[in-house]
Amino acid sequence: MSNLEERIDRLESLDQIRQxxxxxxxxxxxxxxxxxxNLFVPDVxxxxxxxxxxxxxxxxxxxxxxxxxxxxxxIGNHIIEFLDSDNAIGLVYSKNExxxxxxxxxxxxxxxxxxxxxxxxxxxxxxxxxYWYATDLNKPPLGKNKMRWPNQEPYEGYFHDLFPTWKEFxxxxxxxxxxVQAPVKANEFLKSLRGDAKAPNIKVR
Numbered sequence: 001m002s003n004l005e006e007r008i009d010r011l012e013s014l015d016q017i018r019q020x021x022x023x024x025x026x027x028x029x030x031x032x033x034x035x036x037x038n039l040f041v042p043d044v045x046x047x048x049x050x051x052x053x054x055x056x057x058x059x060x061x062x063x064x065x066x067x068x069x070x071x072x073x074x075i076g077n078h079i080i081e082f083l084d085s086d087n088a089i090g091l092v093y094s095k096n097e098x099x100x101x102x103x104x105x106x107x108x109x110x111x112x113x114x115x116x117x118x119x120x121x122x123x124x125x126x127x128x129x130x131y132w133y134a135t136d137l138n139k140p141p142l143g144k145n146k147m148r149w150p151n152q153e154p155y156e157g158y159f160h161d162l163f164p165t166w167k168e169f170x171x172x173x174x175x176x177x178x179x180v181q182a183p184v185k186a187n188e189f190l191k192s193l194r195g196d197a198k199a200p201n202i203k204v205r
Contacts, residue, residue: 087125
């Protein structure tokens with residue numbers, strides 16, 4: 001492709017990926033399971049041993065049916081970086097509300113995404129959920145173990161664990177007056193933010 005064609009393709013790809021995150025939210029909230037699982041690559045990994053859209057549909061049906069009466073996912077900040085013309089990574093904030101049997105649970109989280117273009121269509125290859133808190137609307141989640149679902153022991157949600165800057169900021173030997181480092185390249189913001197941090201073992205509810 002010419003340089004102009006590449007730039008147009010990049011702009012169209014950005015828009016498709018942003019739409020992908022919004023389609024994920026509305027298809028989940030409206031329980032359109034076939035449309036929901038078709039947002040993922042055909043061989044999507046499900047849990048430790050399963051894969052494929054059919055397996056993802058079975059998991060989604062059980063999770064959405066057994067745990068929540070209703071949900072609403074509000075998509076916020078979305079940063080996208082391309083690894084090459086057909087592969088990208090992304091970071092998406094999500095503010096969610098959940099109706100359970102006897103509580104209204106609000107949640108703040110983010111997704112670390114991996115996207116792939118398959119047969120001309122941008123799809124999720126992987127979504128890693130990172131939680132900050134979940135709690136009843138009337139119970140602010142102060143302190144530790146901010147994930148507070150009805151009838152479950154509170155637990156941590158790993159909201160900050162993908163990014164080493166959080167722990168570095170709170171270390172006693174943190175140099176608050178160090179010189180400002182040079183800006184990272186435009187397409188390397190997320191990789192620089194993560195550094196060499198490994199993905200934590202997230203407890204998905």
